[in-house]
Amino acid sequence: MTSTFHGLEVAKRGMMAQQTALYTTSQNIANANTPGYSRQRVNFVQTEPYPAASMNRPQIPGQMGTGVEAGSIERVREQFLDVQYRNENNKLGYWDSRSTALSRLEDVFAEPSDNDGLSAVMNEFWQSLQDLSVNPENEGARSVVLQRAQGVVDTFHYLSNSISDIQGDLGNQISVGIKDVNSILKQIAELNQQIGAVEPNGYLPNDLYDERDRLVDQLSTYLNVKVEKMPSGGNALDIAEGQYKITLLDANGNSIATLVDGSQFNQLGFSTEDGKYTSVVSGPIKNIEVYTTPNDPSQTESDPVAGIGVASIDFYTSGNVNFSQGKLRGLMESYGYQTSTDAGGNPIVAGIYPEMQDKLDQLAYTFGTLFNTVQKLGFDLEGNQASKDFFTNLSTIENAASNIQLNSDLQTKDIAASSNGLPGDGKNAINLGNIFSMDLSKDITLEGVKNSDGTPVILSVGKDPGDIDVPITTSTINSYYEGIIGGLGVASQQAQRLSNNSNSLVQSADERRQSVSSVSLDEEMTNLIKFQHAYNAAARNITVMDEMLDKVINGMGVVGR
Template identity: 55%
Template structure:
């Protein structure tokens, strides 16, 4: 037989449950502007009906409901959208870092403008053409010297500026790895807190939000895979468990970074166990360290294969490494350096070397204003083009020693009206550097084997530099386009995720009214049951008195 007070208990459960829903609604409203917060809801469920199934159950025509209870308080979240968001965040981190690095390079190179290296070299070639018309004019000769010094200064400026930006990117790599390691540590710490709560059947929604915010941020730096592991003890069905996080390489290989409460770190090893980076030659693998900073020898992540193709995980860190540069062993065992900034610096070195050494070779064939054979116009760079854009310099040459002529008079004096070697010098810009060129204006056959100074392969100086600038422009355009596309896709997924998880004040106000009415109705039900009990207790058994 059911209890006389069964209706009172049913109404009381309704009061408490609706009160829980109102409290949860208030929590949502309070966190409407909290970053990373996911709205929460109370999962209502009916209580065990009367009579329960049993051998001694009363003979009733059916079961009678006993009310409602709050089964759990659960956050509203779509895990599929979380995966999508992290994928787009990862792409954006990569292309944004690439775009930023290339944009800084474009600002330094400053092409095509009237202030870039191309314009400065163009003015130098023009000064030589002017000298060929007035080879005896001291003013024209001084202009050639000044224009030559401008070319040298421009090479120095480009080398210094690009190296400075490259060093800044190297520092940014270290800072990014520090951020990654900090995030890994925080995620492991939140995992630990969750593992203390879930075994008791509680659902730590706010800790889930904090952990997912950290994972979202981490996904911008490296490509990660998140798997959920059930907590020990007796967790609720809605409990989300602990996160295990792996870094995913471009070849699909995974390495565990966070395992429950434990975490590892990423970094470059310089032999002392510290996380550091200095030059592209040192950047050839990422090493995994334990949480106490000890290198795990079995977990070294090579950055690239023997063809120089990066194997490291997609994301911001990879974009920075590609810009800064990295080294690898090719199929012959030779160490090679690859990367946006090292390649640009190498191209400038090749151009500076080929330009200065070829110019010297032609200049030394000519005759100066004093009738002497020409000397070196630029300083000798030896046979190695490495760092030539920094080492290039003007030789100690005067205006009278500019060898603009090719012939002398019968008495041995310079032919003042002969500026043919200045023409040869101005034509250097268009010579294909893999050929032997015959010089004009000399009595005998004078030629230059350009292969002796060629570091540009089959191109001329003009076409080589135009190709370098053209490639930079294409890379910049691609990086900007894909960064923009990734930003749009990330924003689109974020809007979908917010439509599911974010707090809508209008919706919460509607829920508040709904729960308030239900609470009032439950209270009215208690009043009704109270009146019934009052009639039974105080109004029955009075007949005949």
């Protein structure tokens, strides 16, 4: 038969279970505004009924319940929503960094503009040449041409230097991002160690789970990673989440390298074209390397050169970035990366800023070279064949925009405005003013300029003997520059649109996740009242049992007194 005090024990267990639920509800309310916190709930479990099934059980009608207990306290979290959120967050990190980089480029070029952009400065220069063609002997007109030319040179310098400066900022962001990623990975590894020490004892370290997932959310901004759960072993509960194994994914979703495996983690580093771990600002990124603890005990983890370990992951494959989207990839594609090498072993670089710098260099080199060519075909103010270059420091296409200079030896009288050296002739100034609109895909006939046999001078650009060797050969300088600005505008608009779309998807995924995991004060207050009434009812049950026992003990057995 059951114990006389069976009812007291059942009521006591009910009070303790509801008290645990009240404590958990208080924890949820206290952390309603804590970032990354997932609401917790108590899993009530019936205690073993009496009697146990056996051959010698007492003869009572069936089994009797013995109460309730708090089986476990688990957090409310949906893993599928976490994966969805991190995927969208990864895309947002990529498009946001790319959009920002393109937006900064647009700010540098400031096109279309009536006063600040390169096209406005060029138009002023061409206009000064047109004015000179009308008054070729006018000293003031000649002086304005030189001043406008200096304005063009200064604008090329400004654009080139601004691109280099922002590219340096992007390199610094990459370096900071790498440090942030390494810090996150190290913290996750430490949390894995703590979780691995707690779970085998049968506990659920919910707060450690929350902090680890918060760090993984941060990591997903930088890199596309896959999270796998590894059991901790021992007496861990079935609902224990275990330790995280985090791997880096390539563009096809395949694992490249393990970043965190249990309590271990690998350090990320980046190499430049010389193959050494140096400042990322010094050159295009060649590959991404995973570093382990240094092999040389005299070195530290902050010196990855000594600790190249697990793998060297190619940052590119056949000219394409190898690992999937994320903030780091967006920064690297903007900053520039080495895709391969040419026949001479020199790096071939791709990326938004290197390509924009290269286009600007081609523009400056083509413009300066053509202008010098047409300048030398004309005659100066004294009627002599021009012999001085108008622009200097154009020995190579590379860095032409930052190197181009107005010839310091050039004087106003040296401007070759005349096509024949005769007074009042300004046809070569017209030719100089038309350089911006010359169709470089066709032969160019210069107005008034003739060969020694009296035939018109015809210029051709290209690689054939006698041609002017310039990089722009399929369009006018004007249309080439318009193509640069147009392409930049389209790319920036697309990046901004996809950034906005990704942000909307991130917010949507986060809202769905919060609807499951976040603390609702209304719901918690309802639970508070529910558990309070259950506690009061259990306490009332004890009072009833006490009154019954009092009657049995003190109110019975008094016959015959």
